[in-house]
Amino acid sequence: MTTDMSDRSLVELRPAQATPSSPEQGSSARAHLKVFRGDAGGPTRFDDFDVPVEEGMVVLDALHWIQGNGAPDLAVRWNCKAAKCGSCSAEVNGRPRLTCKTRLSDFDLDEPITVEPMRAFPLVRDLVTDVSWNYEVNKSIQPFTPPADVAQADWRWQQEDIERVQEYRKCIECFLCQDVCHVLRNHETEKPFMGPRFLVRAAGLEMHPMDQADRRGYLKDTGNIGYCNITKCCTEVCPEHIKITDNAIIPLKERVADEFYDPIQWAWRKLRGRSDATTTRASLPVLQHGAASAAKPMAGAKGALPTPPARTAPEPKQPARPSDAGDETPSEG
Amino acid sequence: MVLAPDALDQIESHAVDVLVVGAGGAGLRAAIEAQAAGAKVGLVCKSLLGKAHTVMAEGGVAAALAHVDPDDSWQTHFRDTMVGGKLLNNPRMAQLHAMEAPDRVRELELWGAVFDRTRDGRILQRPFGGHSHPRLAHVGDRTGLEMIRTLQDRAVASSVDVFMEATITRIITGSAGVAGAFGYWRTTGAPVVFPAKAVVLATGGIGKAYTITSNSWEYSGDGHALAYDAGAELIDMEFVQFHPTGMVWPPGVKGLLVTEAVRGEGGILRNKDGERFMWKYLPEDRRDEYAATDEEAARWVTSQSQGQVTDARRPPELSTRDNVSRAIYTEVREGRGTPHGGVYLDISYLPAEHVRRKLPSMFDQFKELADVDITKGPMEVGPTTHYVMGGVRVDAETGASTVPGLFAAGEVAGGMHGANRLGGNSLSDLLVFGARTGAAAAAHASERKAVPYADPVQLREGARELAEPLDRGAGEDPYVLQRDLQDVMQRLVGIYRVEADLQEAISELARLRGRSSSLAVGGGRAFNPGWNLVYELRNLLTVSEAITRSALQRNESRGAHSRIDYPETDQAGWGDRNSVVRRRPDGSMEVTTTPLPPMPDELRALLGGAH
Numbered sequence: 001m002t003t004d005m006s007d008r009s010l011v012e013l014r015p016a017q018a019t020p021s022s023p024e025q026g027s028s029a030r031a032h033l034k035v036f037r038g039d040a041g042g043p044t045r046f047d048d049f050d051v052p053v054e055e056g057m058v059v060l061d062a063l064h065w066i067q068g069n070g071a072p073d074l075a076v077r078w079n080c081k082a083a084k085c086g087s088c089s090a091e092v093n094g095r096p097r098l099t100c101k102t103r104l105s106d107f108d109l110d111e112p113i114t115v116e117p118m119r120a121f122p123l124v125r126d127l128v129t130d131v132s133w134n135y136e137v138n139k140s141i142q143p144f145t146p147p148a149d150v151a152q153a154d155w156r157w158q159q160e161d162i163e164r165v166q167e168y169r170k171c172i173e174c175f176l177c178q179d180v181c182h183v184l185r186n187h188e189t190e191k192p193f194m195g196p197r198f199l200v201r202a203a204g205l206e207m208h209p210m211d212q213a214d215r216r217g218y219l220k221d222t223g224n225i226g227y228c229n230i231t232k233c234c235t236e237v238c239p240e241h242i243k244i245t246d247n248a249i250i251p252l253k254e255r256v257a258d259e260f261y262d263p264i265q266w267a268w269r270k271l272r273g274r275s276d277a278t279t280t281r282a283s284l285p286v287l288q289h290g291a292a293s294a295a296k297p298m299a300g301a302k303g304a305l306p307t308p309p310a311r312t313a314p315e316p317k318q319p320a321r322p323s324d325a326g327d328e329t330p331s332e333g
Numbered sequence: 334m335v336l337a338p339d340a341l342d343q344i345e346s347h348a349v350d351v352l353v354v355g356a357g358g359a360g361l362r363a364a365i366e367a368q369a370a371g372a373k374v375g376l377v378c379k380s381l382l383g384k385a386h387t388v389m390a391e392g393g394v395a396a397a398l399a400h401v402d403p404d405d406s407w408q409t410h411f412r413d414t415m416v417g418g419k420l421l422n423n424p425r426m427a428q429l430h431a432m433e434a435p436d437r438v439r440e441l442e443l444w445g446a447v448f449d450r451t452r453d454g455r456i457l458q459r460p461f462g463g464h465s466h467p468r469l470a471h472v473g474d475r476t477g478l479e480m481i482r483t484l485q486d487r488a489v490a491s492s493v494d495v496f497m498e499a500t501i502t503r504i505i506t507g508s509a510g511v512a513g514a515f516g517y518w519r520t521t522g523a524p525v526v527f528p529a530k531a532v533v534l535a536t537g538g539i540g541k542a543y544t545i546t547s548n549s550w551e552y553s554g555d556g557h558a559l560a561y562d563a564g565a566e567l568i569d570m571e572f573v574q575f576h577p578t579g580m581v582w583p584p585g586v587k588g589l590l591v592t593e594a595v596r597g598e599g600g601i602l603r604n605k606d607g608e609r610f611m612w613k614y615l616p617e618d619r620r621d622e623y624a625a626t627d628e629e630a631a632r633w634v635t636s637q638s639q640g641q642v643t644d645a646r647r648p649p650e651l652s653t654r655d656n657v658s659r660a661i662y663t664e665v666r667e668g669r670g671t672p673h674g675g676v677y678l679d680i681s682y683l684p685a686e687h688v689r690r691k692l693p694s695m696f697d698q699f700k701e702l703a704d705v706d707i708t709k710g711p712m713e714v715g716p717t718t719h720y721v722m723g724g725v726r727v728d729a730e731t732g733a734s735t736v737p738g739l740f741a742a743g744e745v746a747g748g749m750h751g752a753n754r755l756g757g758n759s760l761s762d763l764l765v766f767g768a769r770t771g772a773a774a775a776a777h778a779s780e781r782k783a784v785p786y787a788d789p790v791q792l793r794e795g796a797r798e799l800a801e802p803l804d805r806g807a808g809e810d811p812y813v814l815q816r817d818l819q820d821v822m823q824r825l826v827g828i829y830r831v832e833a834d835l836q837e838a839i840s841e842l843a844r845l846r847g848r849s850s851s852l853a854v855g856g857g858r859a860f861n862p863g864w865n866l867v868y869e870l871r872n873l874l875t876v877s878e879a880i881t882r883s884a885l886q887r888n889e890s891r892g893a894h895s896r897i898d899y900p901e902t903d904q905a906g907w908g909d910r911n912s913v914v915r916r917r918p919d920g921s922m923e924v925t926t927t928p929l930p931p932m933p934d935e936l937r938a939l940l941g942g943a944h
Contacts, residue, residue, distance in 0.1 A: 056585055056703060057583065058702070060585075072810060072855075072856070075861065080389045081586065082590070083694075085384040086384070101701050124859070125861075128860050132497070135489075152440075156454030156455060170475065172388075
C-alpha cells in the first residue's frame with residue numbers, strides 16, 4: 001500500500017466546491033452531503049457539498065446535481081433511476097440503499113448526509129466499487145436445466161405454483177444484500193460464501209417446476225450455505241422486498257440438511273452410491289477486501305443498521321474512520 | 334498524452350469473430366445465437382451486465398401466441414404493426430417479426446423465464462395500445478427484468494465473453510469492411526481494441542438528446558453515430574416516439590416511464606375538469622375499433638381483468654402512442670392540465686389487490702417516489718421521449734447494414750416500426766432480430782478467412798480523441814453542453830414541429846458542435862463520468878442533427894412526426910418513401926429519401942382496407 005492514512009492532511013474534509021453563487025431553483029432548502037472521494041490505492045476523503053433541495057428529491061438527484069455543478073468527475077454508477085436496474089447502490093448514513101429511491105425528505109437536513117460506496121467490495125473510485133466477484137460466483141451455479149423430453153408448449157403451471165419462483169426472480173442484482181451480509185462484509189470466513197443474492201438465484205432454480213438439476217452439494221460445499229446464520233440483514237435491505245432469509249435461504253438450508261444430515265437419506269445415498277449431489281466443485285473466487293471501509297460513517301448515524309450478531313465469526317473489526325485512521329489502509333477491510 | 338506510435342502494440346486487444354456492442358435484449362440475443370453458431374463472441378457493454386435499458390421495459394412482449402384470444406394470428410399482428418407504423422415499416426421485417434415472435438417468447442421459458450399464467454396454465458397475455466387482441470406476454474410489470482435476466486443467464490452459460498463497463502468510440506474499418514472496434518474501459522480509462530470479423534450494433538436509442546426522457550444515460554445514440562461514421566445509412570430518423578405517460582412530478586423523476594400496462598389494465602385518462610378526453614382524439618378511420626361509450630369500455634375492462642374474451646371493444650386510452658401523446662400535449666397546452674403540467678391517469682377504481690398484483694412496480698414507484706397511492710387516487714402523467722423508430726438501415730433477413738460486416742439489431746436498427754412503434758413490439762423485435770442478426774454475423778465471420786487488421790492509423794486517431802479533453806486544460810464543461818443540447822431538442826424538435834423551429838435547431842446544433850471541440854475535463858480517466866460524457870455528446874450531436882434534418886425534410890405529418898405547418902398525412906408525396914441520412918466524404922450530413930421496400934401482394938392483402 002502506498003497510502004499513508006495517518007497523514008491527516010490527505011483525509012481532512014475539503015471545503016464545499018460545488019455551491020453555486022446563485023441557486024437556480026426557487027427553493028431555499030439545502031442539503032449538506034458528505035461524499036466519499038478517492039480511488040483504489042490512493043488517498044481517500046470526504047468532500048462536502050451544499051445542494052439545493054427540490055420537492056421529492058432523492059440522493060441520486062443530489063449526486064447528479066453535484067456532477068452538473070462543479071464536480072463532473074464524481075464517480076457514480078447508475079442507470080434507470082427507477083429502482084429497476086440496481087446500479088446505484090451505496091451506503092447512505094451507513095445504511096446500504098439504492099440512492100435512486102432514498103429521498104432527502106427522509107433525513108433531518110440540519111445534519112449532514114453521508115454517502116459512501118458499498119463497503120464489502122473493493123473500491124474503484126468515489127462511490128463505485130468493483131462488484132465483478134458477484135458475476136464470478138454467478139457463473140459457478142448450474143444454470144436452469146429443463147427436461148429434454150417435454151416440449152415447452154406443454155408446460156402448464158398454475159399462477160399460484162410459480163409465485164414463489166417469481167418472487168426470487170424479482171431480484172435486480174443491486175448487491176445490497178451481499179454488502180450488508182456480515183459474512184461477506186467482514187471477510188473472515190475460511191472459505192468463500194456465495195452470499196444471499198446467489199442463494200436467491202439458486203432457490204429460483206431449485207424450486208422452478210421444470211428444473212431437473214440438484215444443487216444441494218454445490219450449496220453445501222462450494223457456496224458454503226452453512227455460513228449464513230439467519231440474521232436477516234439481507235431481507236431488511238432488499239429494495240425488492242424479497243423475503244430472502246425466510247423464503248429462499250431457510251428452505252435451501254432445509255433441503256441441504258435433508259440430503260446430508262438426515263440419517264435415512266445418508267444411508268440411502270450410501271446404498272445407491274449416488275454422487276451427483278456431493279460432487280466437489282472448484283471453490284468460489286475469494287472476495288477481495290473492500291477499500292471503502294476506510295471511510296467509516298459518522299458514529300451514531302441515523303438509520304444505520306445494527307451490527308449483526310456474529311455467531312460464526314468473532315466480533316467484526318470496526319474499521320477506523322478517516323480522521324482517526326491509524327494503521328488502517330484503504331485496502332484493508 | 335498522445336500515444337507514441339509504438340505504444341499501439343500495447344493497447345489491450347481481444348480478437349473475436351463477432352463483437353456485439355450493447356448487452357440489452359438485442360445484444361444478448363445476438364450473442365447467444367452467434368455463439369451457438371460456433372463463432373467466438375465478445376459482448377461489450379457500457380454498464381454492468383444486466384443493467385441495460387431492456388431491464389426497464391415493463392408492459393410485456395408482443396407475440397401472437399393466441400393464448401387469451403384464439404382469434405389472434407401472426408397475420409393480425411403484422412397488420413396491427415403496419416397500421417401502427419402508418420405503413421412506413423419495412424413489410425418483410427414486420428412479417429418476420431410477427432411470424433417468429435411466438436417461438437422466440439416460448440424459447441425464453443426453455444431458458445428459465447417464468448411468465449404470468451392463464452387459468453389453463455399457459456403464458457398469459459395482456460392488451461396494449463394498437464393491438465387488436467390481448468397479445469403481450471408479461472411478468473406483472475417487470476417483463477424487461479425477466480427477459481434480461483433470462484438472456485444474461487443463457488449468455489453466461491453459453492460462455493460468451495463479456496466485457497463490462499467499456500465504451501466503443503469507433504468502428505475500425507478496412508478494405509473488406511468492418512475490422513473491429515476501438516474503445517476504452519470505463520473503470521480505468523485505458524484504451525482497448527476488439528479486432529473482429531463482424532460487429533453487431535445493439536446499442537439502443539437516443540433519448541438523452543432530450544431533457545424529458547424515460548431513457549437512462551446510456552441512451553446516447555452510440556450505435557447510430559458509430560454506424561453513420563463508419564459509412565452506414567440511417568433511415569426514418571424523424572420518427573421519435575414520445576411515450577404518452579411519463580411521470581411529471583416530482584422534478585427528479587420527470588419523464589420516468591409509467592407503463593402502458595396501466596391503460597392495458599383499464600387506466601382512464603382525464604383532464605383537470607374530470608373529462609375523459611381520449612374520446613375526442615380517436616382517429617375517425619379507426620373509430621369502430623374502440624368502445625362507443627364509457628359503459629362499453631368498462632365492460633371490456635371487467636372482462637379483461639377476469640381473463641375472459643368479450644365482444645366489448647377496447648377503451649379509447651388504448652389508441653396508439655403517437656395519438657395519445659398528442660392528445661395529452663394538446664389538453665395541457667389548452668389549459669386543461671394538472672397542477673404539475675400533466676393529465677390524470679386513474680386505475681384506482683379497480684380493486685386495490687388487483688392493481689397491486691398486476692402493476693407492482695408502478696405501485697412502488699409512485700408510493701416511494703411521489704407519495705401517491707395509485708390504488709387510492711390518480712397518477713399525474715405527461716409525454717416523455719421514449720424510443721426512436723429510426724436507425725441503421727438494415728437488410729430485413731440478416732440485420733446487415735450497408736457496410737460489409739456491420740450489423741444492427743433492436744432499437745438501433747431502423748425499418749421495423751415505421752412511423753410509430755406499438756407497445757410491446759420492441760421486446761419482440763429485439764428477440765426476433767437479435768437472433769437473426771447474431772446468426773447472420775456468425776455466418777459472415779465464418780466466411781471471412783483473413784484475420785482482421787486493426788489499422789494503426791485508426792487506433793492512433795482513436796487514442797488521440799480519448800486524450801484530448803483531458804489534455805486540453807480549460808474549456809467547455811460537458812454537462813453544460815449536454816443541458817444546452819437537450820434544451821434545443823426539447824424546445825424545437827419535440828412532439829409538434831414547424832419549419833422555423835427546425836431551421837433554428839439546425840443552426841443551434843452547428844453552434845453546439847463547434848463548442849464540443851473545446852470540451853475539457855479534469856479528474857483523470859478512471860470512472861470519470863464527465864470524460865465519458867464527451868464521447869456520448871459527440872454521438873448525441875450526430876443523431877440530433879439527423880433527427881432535425883429528417884424532420885425538416887418530411888413536410889407532412891405521419892405517426893410520431895407531427896408538423897404544425899403540414900398537419901395532413903401526404904400519402905401521395907410521402908407515403909412511399911423513407912428518409913435516409915448518410916455522411917458525405919467531406920463529413921457533412923446528406924439527407925435524402927429512398928423508396929419503401931416493395932410489399933408482396935399476399936402481405937398487402939392482409940392489410941385489408943388499411944392501405
